[in-house]
Amino acid sequence: MNDSQRAKLAMLQTTLRVLDEHADLYATNKALGKARQELAALVADLDPTAERQQRATTPAKPGAVKKETKEKLAERAAAVAAALLALADELNDIRLHTDSDYTERQLRRQPDADLLRITHNLHQRATDHAQALAEQGVTAQELSDLQAAIQAFQQEQTTPRTRMADGKARKQEINADLREASALLRNRIDKFLIRYQRPEPQFHTAYQSARQVVNTAARPAAKTTPAPVG
CATH class of the missing domain: 1.20.1440 (de novo design (two linked rop proteins))
Known part of the structure; x- marks a missing residue:
């Protein structure tokens, strides 16, 4: 995964954690419960420790003949x-x-x-x-x-070479999972949470905070111009 993908996955994991921590508040909301299960499945697929991820990030080099x-x-x-x-x-x-x-x-x-x-x-x-x-x-x-x-x-x-092609295909699957998870949040779960904005403001606020993608990739330090002397 690149930095952007890792940031999106972190957001998904945090959002899922908030949903799990407040599961009792929407126990009767079957639609939200189903959407939460779908999100959990996508997050599990995107787990960096999963075999698919390992194979996608470490493809064998082509032409490695013994x-x-x-x-x-x-x-x-x-x-x-x-x-x-x-x-x-x-x-x-x-x-x-x-x-x-x-x-x-x-x-x-x-x-x-x-x-x-x-x-x-x-x-x-x-x-x-x-x-x-x-x-x-x-x-x-x-x-x-x-x-x-x-x-x-x-x-x-x-x-x-076959493994490399397989690695590329798996990277494409990761991108597809990220897109699917984002669509699930945007089109369904975000909408479901609106009804909890007033009756459960703490839950709604925690969810909104979790939904923010924070890219922690290191950025080059800004160049500083030394002050003129004299």
Whole structure:
């Protein structure tokens, strides 16, 4: 939550507390009682300790691929690349040579997106030449292991982005809850409280005071101009 949202939540919590403290005064007012329950549910959803809030404020960083996952992919891809490179020399295939000319060290140093593209291509080229590679001892299991390593790498690369998108969606839900709570107060509870203004002035005054949003965010100190000397 930002400072403005926290201030609004504080107002909602204070308002709910006032309603709870004076619940006996409107025990027979079913409409106000129902509105109070709706407000309590919204405040509970907006509680900063709730799981939704924690996930919204601390989304995982995108592209956080584990080092060991990347190293395993580079290792498996390099073994296949070496076999393809030897085959390219045998076939005098310049394009295949270019596609497979990667060492394990080079693969490890590739950016994540480039590594994914390169290894996908290596797997495809190896699949196309599977029969010829089998003569070098490259097995179908090796190609399956490479595919599994690619998928594991891709999943770790994608999952944090999904969490980030989820975090943004949850922030939108928080904004929606704040708007709904504000509308509930403005359109219903504020109106219900008018009838208590004269018979229960203390209750009405406490409610009106609680309804004030106080933004406690630190503001930059005003610049002061030193008084002229002399």
